Amino acid sequence: MTQSAVVENPLLEGLPKDRAVDPFAMVILGAHGDLTKRKLLPALYALYIDGLLPRTFAVVGMSRTVIQDDAFRNSMKEAIQKYAPDLKFEEESWNRFASCLYYRPSNFTEEGSFDELAKFLEELKDKHGTGGNHVFYMSTPPSLYEPIVTQLAKSKLVSKKNVTDKPWQRVIVEKPFGHDLASSLGLDDHLHKVLSEHQVYRIDHYLGKETVQNIMVLRFANGIFEPLWNQKHVDHVQITIAETLGVEERGPYYEESGCLRDMIQNHMLQLVSLVAMEPPASLEPEASRDEKAKVLKALRPIFPEDVDRCAVRGQYGEGYINGAKVPGYRQEDRVAPDSATETYAALKLTFDNWRWAGVPFYVRSGKRLAKSLSEIAIHFKSAPHSLFAGLTGLKAGQKGDDDQLSPNVLVLKIQPDEGISLKFATKQPGATTQIRWLNMDFNYGTAFGVRSPSAYERLIHDCLLGDASLFARTDSVETSWRFIQPLLDNWDLAKQKKGPQPRFPNYAAGSWGPAEADELIASTGHSWRRL
Secondary structure, X not given: OOHHHOOOOHHHOOOOHHHOOOOEEEEEEOOOOHHHHHHHHHXXXXXXXXXXXXXXXXXXXXXXXOOOHHHHHHHHHHHHHHHOOOOOXXXXXXXXXXXXXXXXXXXXXXXXXXXXHHHHHHHHHHHHOOXXXXXXXXXXXXXXXXXXXXXXXXXXXXXXXXXXXOOOEEEEEEOOOOOOHHHHHHHHHXXXXXXXXXXXXXXXXXXXXXXXXXXXXXXXXXXXXXXXXXXXXXEEEEEEEEOOOOOOOOHHHHHHHHHHHHHHHHHHHHHHXXXXXXXXXXXXXXXXXXXXXXXXXXXXXXXXXXXXXXXXXXXXXXXXXXXXXXXXXXXXXXXXXXXXXOOEEEEEEXXXXXXXXXXXXXXXXXXXXXXXXXXXXXXXXXXXXXXXXXXXXXXXXXXXXXXXXXXXXXXXXXXXXOEEEXXXXXXXXXXXXXXXXXXXXXXXXXXXXXXXXXXXHHHHHHHHHOOOOXXXXXXXXXXXXXXXXXXXXXXXXXXXXXXXXXXXXXXXXOEXXXXXXXXXXXXXXXXXXXX
């Protein structure tokens, strides 16, 4: 190994040994796509300037596009400056980092397509001291996952390993993990033919967000929350992922997917599992993943006859977003003019276990809604006796808004402003006793005065460490698909024009979704939070 191949980074000094990354080479398959430019390379560069990468590493981009190393480096430099403006970009540190970036064109599905890559990685092992440790990041269409893994195995770049084997090989798989239960099981079978489960990292970027990671700390590091985190004290839970964006240029993808597959099956059920899980026995990765799998298995199945009672679908029509008129879903590019694809979904979930018996979890997600935000709201039960009835500042017979009359709510804000808010009652200053509801807010941006790392920074770093805590395990993926499958079967009939057609569009762009979603939550005496 030549001296010039060592990328010196003074921030590495004093890094805890248990968080020190082994030398490695990462191969990004599909490196010419948006994900690499917007998320992956900015995340790797951020890890480098934060001192979280080893002195010896290499990153190889691969796609069908034929370009040279320098062109790839320049493209990534422009991407980082454009998509990661909060990073402290310095020419000197970039030049050191860029010296470890390479590019190799390839058609991933052809026989022997990775033979040249295998030789190149051997060269990098000598030049950059990567130790033969390899990560393969599949930033490609899901249809390429199986042929890529097959060709990687044929070129002897991946094979089944034990947890302690060195050098190690890991594969990162982007969602979706299948299109339905059958395809998900087929993908897993294919992956497990050449890889052990501990080598497969199914990435869900929502699990890398600071507030999502903080759920376990909030619950299990504080003595005041966990004793209340059960059916005795919690009335219901609401989880919302809302977007003002439409399908943009992803019409063909969304026509095949829909909101149920795109958001509910993965992101939202992962959030549900974190909120509802039992305390893990330790911080070992498998301990927390065991508990998340258990709670998903405790979800009460939605049988075909229960679909309309437990789930609502919607599709946006024309409307206004931030004062600008936007088209309906059926007018979007490459969307069928009579499409029955849902752009909104709301579900009522119930658990068959002791902790959450009788506590409904409501989840909703949609496109072209009034605001872009993601949050988890824990609604606690009201005080058992209304000692301060009539002291809310309202006159007799006057109706107040939800904030004045609702009980305590703990809100975990996932995006755009990460933080935690607790709503509680207090006395308004004055000679008389008047009750006011106030929020006690914690905001990551102002509390710590440092940049919050992106979700991909945390997840890539964890993969390099071999920590799979925040990645989806095969049994959890299978369980979530089994739960969602009856809904898919029911709603897909409409998409295939084989069943009753839904009344689409049923909500205007810029609204909070269809009226049926309000009726769903109202059926148990609740209402959606005003956001």
